[in-house]
Amino acid sequence: MNDGAPVSGRQSAASMPAIAGIGLRGDHYEALLAGDFGDQAGPGWVEVHSENYFGDGGRPLAVLDRVRAHWPVSLHGVGLGLGNADGLDRGHLARLQALVARVEPGWVSEHLCWTAAGGQHLNDLLPLPMSEEALALVCRHVQQVQEALGRPLLVENVSRYLDFAASVIPEGEFLAELVARTGCGLLLDVNNLYVNHINHGDDPLAIVAALPAAAIGEIHLAGHSRREVRGRALLIDTHDAPVCAEVWALYRQVLARIGPRATLIERDSALPPLPQLLAEAAIADACLGACRDEPA
Template sequence: MTKDIASMVGVGLRRPHHDFFSQTPTEMGWLEIHSENYFRPDSVSRNALEKIRQDYPISCHGVGLSLGSVDPLNKKHLQQLKSLVDAVEPIMVSEHLSWSSVDGQYFNDLLPLPYTEEALENFCRNVAQTQDSLGREILIENPSSYLSFDHSTMPEWEFLIEVQKRTGCGLLLDLNNIHVSAFNHGFDSQDYLDAINPDTVKEIHLAGFTVSESDDGEVWIDTHSKPVSEPVWQLYQRWIQQHGMRHTLIEWDSNLPEPPVLLAEAEKAAMHAHHALAATFPQETAL
């Protein structure tokens, strides 16, 4: 595996691992934070981040901007995000294709959108306002979903493609979310991936999911609580082989393992990428 490939692979930085990454040298390429956890400039977490970012590039991944809501964007939230971005100088800033607030009330979840022209115009307006406020491109991540709206007029990938075209944002392609949603809604993951312009994809997320059984049948849930599944590794290797390397994140948020487990998953991602690129560019990826 080349050093260049390894430098493109990162893991999520979670509070229990602050001491590890601030005190233990690793070859990790970069770390991704949940932006909202670091808004307070005088907090313990922010102080830890200031130290860690001296050794690792940082990416800011937001979960609370609620770009799909019809509420106006929360000006305080946007201001706090800008202050964080200006201070941390992240390599990427990202948010979700979702909504989580109505009439100023926030839900502790990333809720799905109806894929309609009206929702598209609203979402694009909020993305454009965010990019104008930050003075930089943001990435939009495709969600996992467990229900769909009867009045949607386009599939998710067409909605996402239009968001990118109309706003000039980048895309954060979550392969686990595509795999989960494909099962839940009965579409083919490859159809989704084939529709996306690879030049617009700046980052890839990999994670594990949970199978939930009920009287109504089986549902796959994007829990970020397990190692990456084999089908998702296959999607990843195929995508890299076809389109080249992208910044890649191992996302693990619940049942958080010890750091060596995360490092091993990151190493596995780098090896999958190496094998994929070696099949296409054997001379450039020789060990």
């Protein structure tokens, strides 16, 4: 097990460790590179948002090169739009290809969502109806991405704040069929499972049970916000708070079903000091260790 200290050389997808990592954000560049971890171990691995490193140069890429020399790195996209009805943005995909060639990441992941229509790009991860038409579209796009990158793509489940009348395929079955048709992997966001459970009554463990466990390469954990809308609670996937007790409990149940997986503590705003973020990663590592210790 990596204890969080830098590792030499680059690691392949097959060697991405089933331990806890953190998302790299600009506020933490200096502390991470300086090893300013307080009384915490360093991260087991680091994930970055792909689009933040699409430039031809500059400080972000220079920092990423230094980080990649010491820790395994995963690329996580937010703008490719696997569900875009107008097709994939070829320029976006070309920039992703170039970044993958430069970084040689352990994984490349994207969201099961749409992000643009009619040439207008929206700053959100918009959910798809779970229909055969949407499934065929996403499968076509996932295959195009995998052919371009020469590697499997991990596809992440998303939060949603409405239900579609056209949704006729349960989410777990939709994702399982996506894996079966394309050979892609899955990034399981446990916070999104919990958000949809509270907002819509989804059964998160039934969704997990429907998934091919071997396809799940990574897990995300994050915080959310609670709002009152017309007298009922609505959870918003804001990534601006610590992981709550209920999501930790669901995470432990997921691990009990699928076994240890590389787990990311995802924080995008209201960023705490790096040692505080690493302390959350340490909780995930403890959960992973307990899972390994459980009898089969």
